[in-house]
Amino acid sequence: MSENPSVLVLGAGAIGAFYGAILNRAGCEVSVVLRSEYEAVNENGFEISSELGDLSFRPAAVYRSAAECPTPPDYLVVGLKVVDGIDRVSAMRPAVGPDTTIVLIENGIDIEPEIAEAFPDNRLISALAYVAVSRVAPGRVVHKAYGQLVFGNFPRGVDGVTEAFGELLRSGGVKTKVTDTVVRERWRKCVWNGAFNPASVVAGGADTRTMLDVADGEAFMAALMNEIIAVAAADGHEFPAEMVQTSLEQTRKMPAYRNSMALDYLHGRPLELEAMLGNVIRLARRLNVDVPHLETVYTLARMLLAEKPPLDE
Amino acid sequence: MSENPSVLVLGAGAIGAFYGAILNRAGCEVSVVLRSEYEAVNENGFEISSELGDLSFRPAAVYRSAAECPTPPDYLVVGLKVVDGIDRVSAMRPAVGPDTTIVLIENGIDIEPEIAEAFPDNRLISALAYVAVSRVAPGRVVHKAYGQLVFGNFPRGVDGVTEAFGELLRSGGVKTKVTDTVVRERWRKCVWNGAFNPASVVAGGADTRTMLDVADGEAFMAALMNEIIAVAAADGHEFPAEMVQTSLEQTRKMPAYRNSMALDYLHGRPLELEAMLGNVIRLARRLNVDVPHLETVYTLARMLLAEKPPLDE
Numbered sequence: 074m075s076e077n078p079s080v081l082v083l084g085a086g087a088i089g090a091f092y093g094a095i096l097n098r099a100g101c102e103v104s105v106v107l108r109s110e111y112e113a114v115n116e117n118g119f120e121i122s123s124e125l126g127d128l129s130f131r132p133a134a135v136y137r138s139a140a141e142c143p144t145p146p147d148y149l150v151v152g153l154k155v156v157d158g159i160d161r162v163s164a165m166r167p168a169v170g171p172d173t174t175i176v177l178i179e180n181g182i183d184i185e186p187e188i189a190e191a192f193p194d195n196r197l198i199s200a201l202a203y204v205a206v207s208r209v210a211p212g213r214v215v216h217k218a219y220g221q222l223v224f225g226n227f228p229r230g231v232d233g234v235t236e237a238f239g240e241l242l243r244s245g246g247v248k249t250k251v252t253d254t255v256v257r258e259r260w261r262k263c264v265w266n267g268a269f270n271p272a273s274v275v276a277g278g279a280d281t282r283t284m285l286d287v288a289d290g291e292a293f294m295a296a297l298m299n300e301i302i303a304v305a306a307a308d309g310h311e312f313p314a315e316m317v318q319t320s321l322e323q324t325r326k327m328p329a330y331r332n333s334m335a336l337d338y339l340h341g342r343p344l345e346l347e348a349m350l351g352n353v354i355r356l357a358r359r360l361n362v363d364v365p366h367l368e369t370v371y372t373l374a375r376m377l378l379a380e381k382p383p384l385d386e
Numbered sequence: 387m388s389e390n391p392s393v394l395v396l397g398a399g400a401i402g403a404f405y406g407a408i409l410n411r412a413g414c415e416v417s418v419v420l421r422s423e424y425e426a427v428n429e430n431g432f433e434i435s436s437e438l439g440d441l442s443f444r445p446a447a448v449y450r451s452a453a454e455c456p457t458p459p460d461y462l463v464v465g466l467k468v469v470d471g472i473d474r475v476s477a478m479r480p481a482v483g484p485d486t487t488i489v490l491i492e493n494g495i496d497i498e499p500e501i502a503e504a505f506p507d508n509r510l511i512s513a514l515a516y517v518a519v520s521r522v523a524p525g526r527v528v529h530k531a532y533g534q535l536v537f538g539n540f541p542r543g544v545d546g547v548t549e550a551f552g553e554l555l556r557s558g559g560v561k562t563k564v565t566d567t568v569v570r571e572r573w574r575k576c577v578w579n580g581a582f583n584p585a586s587v588v589a590g591g592a593d594t595r596t597m598l599d600v601a602d603g604e605a606f607m608a609a610l611m612n613e614i615i616a617v618a619a620a621d622g623h624e625f626p627a628e629m630v631q632t633s634l635e636q637t638r639k640m641p642a643y644r645n646s647m648a649l650d651y652l653h654g655r656p657l658e659l660e661a662m663l664g665n666v667i668r669l670a671r672r673l674n675v676d677v678p679h680l681e682t683v684y685t686l687a688r689m690l691l692a693e694k695p696p697l698d699e
Contacts, residue, residue: 272686272689275588275589275686275690276588276686276689276690276692277689277690277694278694278697279689279690279692279694280694280695283689283692283693283694283695284689286692287685287688287689287692288688289681289685290685290688290689293681293682293685296678296681329695331697336697339697365609365678365679365682366678366679366681366682368602368606368609368679369606369678369679369682369683369686370682370686372600372602372603372606373585373588373589373682373683373686375600375601375603376585376589376590376592376596376597376600376603377588377589377590377592379589379592379596379599379600380596381590381591381592381593381596382593382595382596382642384591384644384649384652
């Protein structure tokens with residue numbers, strides 16, 4: 074790998090654009106694959122405001138698909154949504170060379186195996202973004218808070234390239250947590266996300282305050298989180314029981330907040346329901362863990378998202 | 387009681403109007419209390435089309451409140467919705483004389499005790515309508531199918547007045563089932579309604595077909611129904627386990643159907659959530675029955691119905 078590693082960001086939504094900008098600041102040669110925002114970014118680059126300073130940058134190249142990329146990058150950073158209708162493997166394949174390290178910055182549980190099976194000879198870094206970042210217009214992104222990236226090799230361990238990737242991110246200005254048990258970190262994030270995100274959708278795009286304020290709302294959210302913790306434990310990742318109470322207290326202290334899935338729902342965008350909750354349920358079934366509250370949320374969400382006959386009375 | 391018993395219908399929505407018409411055909415002197423449709427009905431009476439013939443009738447009197455009724459009726463037929471914001475006891479009180487029989491034609495579980503406690507010296511008939519009837523315009527009602535009224539004295543038994551009430555309904559043209567265990571009949575109806583109605587709301591006003599067609603939809607609806615059956619059993623009313631499968635098969639055979647609560651939700655009308663499901667949950671807690679699926683539906687429904695901050699991003 075050269076002094077200035079090449080990076081291709083695939084799925085440059087707000088999160089892809091943000092970490093692309095960080096890697097650009099770290100001296101990488103950052104190109105991007107974009108569909109709907111191709112014109113805007115090809116013309117003007119990304120405009121990214123941040124408390125870290127002006128992160129705006131012009132990518133080394135802007136492509137409409139990975140197939141246009143002439144040489145495989147050192148790092149293929151994937152920020153695609155994990156939703157039905159997006160074939161991540163096909164989207165990635167043209168840009169994966171023998172020495173390409175794949176970095177998945179995506180939400181959900183059990184989202185790596187499909188990629189690991191498709192590219193068995195490539196290093197796979199699984200990453201979780203703790204960042205508040207929004208796309209406000211084509212090519213325009215606002216970074217509001219946080220930025221830490223938590224990652225490690227999938228399914229476990231940390232090697233030199235992964236350490237080097239962490240070095241790049243830190244020199245670009247964000248915190249990192251490099252972990253040799255990244256699946257555990259996925260479960261940790263899932264305890265909140267898997268409970269709050271899908272439930273907020275079924276609750277009509279509800280914010281955190283609304284959800285905790287209905288009678289028994291807090292006990293209900295705790296029941297969802299405890300079921301996720303039980304599945305995580307059966308999957309080999311124990312978390313302390315008090316984690317739920319601590320997490321709920323932190324949520325209480327924050328201002329009312331609509332999570333990304335609630336916003337996706339209210340804006341009619343595809344939801345990462347399977348990555349965030351469906352995969353938890355499937356693991357629960359495989360591991361014989363009873364998850365009635367989660368199953369109810371999951372089934373109601375699919376009923377909600379199903380097409381229905383028009384209302385005629 | 388005279389040869390031509392006097393009836394006051396309170397809350398003359400579609401169901402109140404329909405049974406008022408039946409009792410009118412049976413020779414009763416039927417008056418009604420109406421709010422929003424007072425003008426239309428006072429002017430033109432009810433126009434009710436039905437496969438039983440033209441049930442249109444002009445009430446003996448039309449009142450804006452029960453307080454306007456000069457003498458208490460023999461039967462006070464209550465078709466008020468059981469929702470927050472309607473004080474049934476206050477609405478009824480002016481029309482309840484010492485010899486008035488109260489007839490509740492309302493949905494839900496455990497909706498009688500409040501009335502029984504407020505009027506401890508009056509006969510209380512609890513009734514369940516199995517009827518497909520719609521209000522299509524002020525004072526205009528279409529009776530589509532069925533019509534059977536299932537009823538008995540609350541909390542149990544059947545006395546002569548209740549039998550006589552059944553005689554009136556039958557002579558008016560509808561089937562009756564007079565039962566000495568009416569609470570059991572409420573549970574029977576609740577097994578379907580308590581499962582399908584609230585879940586259909588949280589599923590976005592879903593019809594039966596949509597609900598049963600998502601993956602595991604049928605198993606999920608069965609789980610809800612089985613939890614209701616478990617609460618009913620703890621409350622002293624056993625039902626055979628195969629009831630759930632039979633009921634789901636019948637639902638499968640019907641055309642896609644939006645239940646009344648789904649329609650109320652989609653039209654922004656108040657929902658009988660507490661009568662239909664909240665009271666089941668409260669009984670389950672009192673009787674130590676575990677109802678995680680029902681609790682999830684109930685909590686999500688309250689989150690859905692709660693007022694939320696506007697969407698600004």
